[in-house]
Amino acid sequence: MSTHSGVKIDLRKQSDVVAARQSGRRIANDLGFRSADQTRLATAISELARNAIQYAGEGVCYITDESNQHTAKVQVVIEDFGPGIPDIEKAMTLGFSTSDGLGAGLQGAKRLVHEFAIETEPGHTRVTIAVSRPKE
Amino acid sequence: MSKEKQTPKTIAEILTENEDKLLAAWVKTIISQADSRTGALMTEQELGKQAAEVLAALRVALTAEKFDDLTRPEFAEVVSLMQEISASRAEQGFTPSETASFVFSLKNTLLEYMQKELSDQPELLNTEVVKTNNFIDNLGLITFETFAKTREKIIYEQSEALIELATPIIQLWDEIIMLPLVGVVDTRRSQQIIENMLEKIVQYQAVVAILDVTGVPIIDTRVAQHLIQTVTAAKMLGTEVVITGFSPQVAQTLVVLNMDLSAIRTKGTLKAGVAEALRIVGKQIAAQ
């Protein structure tokens, strides 16, 4: 992780999902993001944190301030050590999953944020998302 | 070939020895260039000061052994200085060629002095000229890149401002707002329109929003998709959207494209849309 300030939230129980999305919103708010972007980020965190708990049993969420002199940026990494996602391309394709499966959460989260990356293998899944905006 | 007593001069030495003269010649070249407004857009003093800074940074830069890689530490100062200058040129409204000529006129001036100083050492002159040429060309590229980036940033900011201006939201009546859309609706703008509209719906507690698309020249599948999204989002807040001003051509296109607009309330003219909006509001009042 970077030297920037940030928080780490263990994802074990459902209330941790709430804590993660609230932290995301708070950090985005502190960095001057508009309320629409705060909500986008909080919603995306909620989807991904729930996935981690639901499919891997538990996970970890890191939220960091990755701003530089030109851009304000909040980055969120959600990591778990579960079974991994067998066919990630399929899971990211619209219409693959039923309306509430793993894929729907991933796709929904992806559409809400400016950056989205996913690495997955048996034993480790890591989703990285970020919202950013140019500074004045 | 050359006189034995004279050690070969490098470009850096030539620059150091002739700095004042070079500076004067360079500034004169820039100002006297035809079609250039540089003299009008900034004072000779400012220009002279910038040029002097560049020459000083260049003196450091030209002591480097190799000139092929501009990321070398010797070049850091001159590179960042050139970036700073071209960014400020872009902001002041200089044209690309006016900005580029600042760098390239330096090349001519430098080459003149090199020819003079190294006239008796053709081989050295040759290598130094190639070196200088490459180096200044590279500086020119950096200058231009920075200039373009700065322009892009300015254009982005201006278009943001324009979008705000081009999408006014009017309170037409109690509980009715109206958005006259004018101009091309692309993805970025439509996102802003949706955001804006939802915010205003809540602010005015509008039960009906009229979206007039008379002024939108092209309505294709994507624009129609955005319109449907807008309607869906407003519905979730509890607000009806009435879209007015589709032209017959647009109606034909949308049907040919197989767009399902059945979930959307439309009216041909703004006048009919306003009547519809009042009817919706009136109906709700009557239900009390």
Place this chain on the structure above:
Amino acid sequence: MAKIPILKLGDILLSTIQIDLTDQDALVFQDDLLTNVKETNAEGVIIDITGLDVVDSFMARVINDTANMAHILGAEVVLCGMRPDVALALIEMGRQLIGVETALNLQEGMEKLISIIEGKRK
């Protein structure tokens, strides 16, 4: 755990969600509400979500399901007070609420619900 209060106003049940709910809280709320509809024979339900600043896919599904379930039990549901940001995030995710009536605020919601109930009686 937080329990969402459900108030009875004549034939209508009113519940206001004011805090961020866990998935479990949301499901408990669904149970409570349906039990209340059944026990009170309510004809309508208003769910005020002014206080919800995140509605993700799970919460959206719970809201949808609750409305459809209440309908089966004979009550109409009007959802009111959704925040603009929340609506925006939902459509961007490609989601929408299906089969739920919505209103801007509690008052509009009440009017809408009453007019739906009266329409049904005719």
